[in-house]
Amino acid sequence: MNTTAEAGGGAAAGRRILLVDDSVDAALALSMLLEAFGHRVRTEHDGTRALACIDEFKPDVVVLDIGLPGMSGFDVAREMRKRDVTKHALLLALTGWGSDADRQEARDAGFDHHLTKPVTIADLEALLK
Structure with a gap:
């Protein structure tokens, strides 16, 4: 299911996530x-579809689960860092995988931050500002 919507308000309005x-x-x-909170959001449920949409959607921020079917979030992040459209996007890992090794692999894959589920909206919004 893809969702693209806009809403008013929010401190960091206008972000494409x-x-x-x-x-x-x-x-x-x-x-x-x-x-x-005022962001424009598109959702995808696997890495292949996420990569297929980035040229058209041009996200400012990618919130990416690591445990995805087929292609891991680590692999998706590595591929996004190779592409001009997402080379400088803010990449946030939002995952249940929270070991030190997972955090290191996330850094190595190009994530800017690693958040372990459940995350508070305050923590997430602080990174989006």
Whole structure:
């Protein structure tokens, strides 16, 4: 399910956020919350579809789960860092994988921040400002 919507308000309004999570319910809930803060959100549920949409969507921020079907979030992040359109986007890992090794692999893959689920909206919004 793809969702692209805009809502008014929010301190960091206008951000284009690509949200990639294989949990449809989690993605829907977070996308609705981000939209309520004024962001434009597109959701994808696997890495291949996320990579396919970036040239058209041009995200400022990518919130990316690591445990995706087929292509891991680590692999998606590495590929995004190679592409001009997402080379300088803010990449946030939002995942249940929270070991020190996971955090290091996230840094090595090109993520700017590693957030372990559940994350508070305050923590997420602070990174989006």
